Amino acid sequence: MKRIFSILAIALTMFVSLAFSQPAFAATAGEKIFINNCAQCHAGGRNNVVAAKTLKTDALEKYGKNTVEAITLQVSKGKGAMPAFGKKLSADEINLVANYVLDQAKNGWAKG
Numbered sequence: 001m002k003r004i005f006s007i008l009a010i011a012l013t014m015f016v017s018l019a020f021s022q023p024a025f026a027a028t029a030g031e032k033i034f035i036n037n038c039a040q041c042h043a044g045g046r047n048n049v050v051a052a053k054t055l056k057t058d059a060l061e062k063y064g065k066n067t068v069e070a071i072t073l074q075v076s077k078g079k080g081a082m083p084a085f086g087k088k089l090s091a092d093e094i095n096l097v098a099n100y101v102l103d104q105a106k107n108g109w110a111k112g
Contacts, residue, residue, distance in 0.1 A: 037089065
């Protein structure tokens with residue numbers, strides 16, 4: 001009986017570990033933050049204010065926004081028509097959304 005509980009405990013631990021691993025959590029949390037704060041102007045990686053400055057790979061590279069650091073700065077401080085979110089979102093939330101944006105760009109914004 002103890003062996004069955006041990007096996008179940010190990011299986012449960014592995015499941016929880018996989019289910020809440022950092023990449024999966026980051027994407028889910030980043031997506032939620034993006035939907036709640038960014039999608040109004042950037043749904044599907046578009047830019048509804050300045051059409052050329054999308055969140056797609058080619059535009060991110062062209063405008064030097066193709067790193068987590070560059071996106072984090074843009075989201076935190078704002079620039080041009082984009083408002084600053086540094087007082088609305090925590091540093092962790094901004095990091096999550098920056099990673100989400102880069103992941104989506106690399107995948108062609110398949111969800112939007």
